[in-house]
Amino acid sequence: MNDMRQMTSLGREIEDKSFSIIDEEAGSHPFSKEEWEVVRRIxxxxxxxxxxxxxxxxxxxxxxxxQALKKGCPIVCDVQMILAGLNQDRLKAYGCKTFCFISDEDVIAKAKEKNSTRAIEAIQKAKISNLLNGAVIVVGNAPTALLEIERLIRLEGIKPALVIGVPVGFVSANESKEAIIKLECSNVFSVPYIITKGRKGGSTIAVAILHALLLLSSKRGKK
Structure with a gap:
């Protein structure tokens, strides 16, 4: 059962009222109608x-x-918290599978051996597993994961369908997001992205963005 069917009439009324308040208080903005669906859900x-x-x-x-979601693309996440928040029924309806390797024993061992981070080694495992090309990559917590994605795009030619890059924090969070944006001005692949500039972000934001895309996909009609 999807999230729309699970919602009661009162719950729907509260959500609709919340979105009306957001639209009223937000005022004018530069986003398209579909882009605004993402931002206002954040x-x-x-x-x-x-x-x-x-x-x-x-x-x-x-x-x-x-388009990637409708094709049943892999969803590669940096932390388990994102997986916990996702609507798995809606993802399964499109044939999408979710992946998060950050707690795998081999990832932890490699991070210790190389004095790296688990987030970097988890992305490396996703690359070795051929999960990154055409994927929706969701980073809500670990800037080093996003920096590794940028490096793999720039130096190794991976081509994700979308990078949701919203890591939160004080160390490298903003820098990792700016690195993704700068790809747009380079001679390498300009990866489609949704990011939040600066220090703000987090797994809750990442989940909200992906759910907004799933709802937009449903509105456009299935495959």
Missing amino acids: IHATADFEYKDITKIHYQAINSGI
């Missing part, structure tokens, strides 16, 4: 209107993300 999840100003959406992000 605001709904956080009650923080600053996300209207710090959310950056690549011009191909919505279409690329929806």
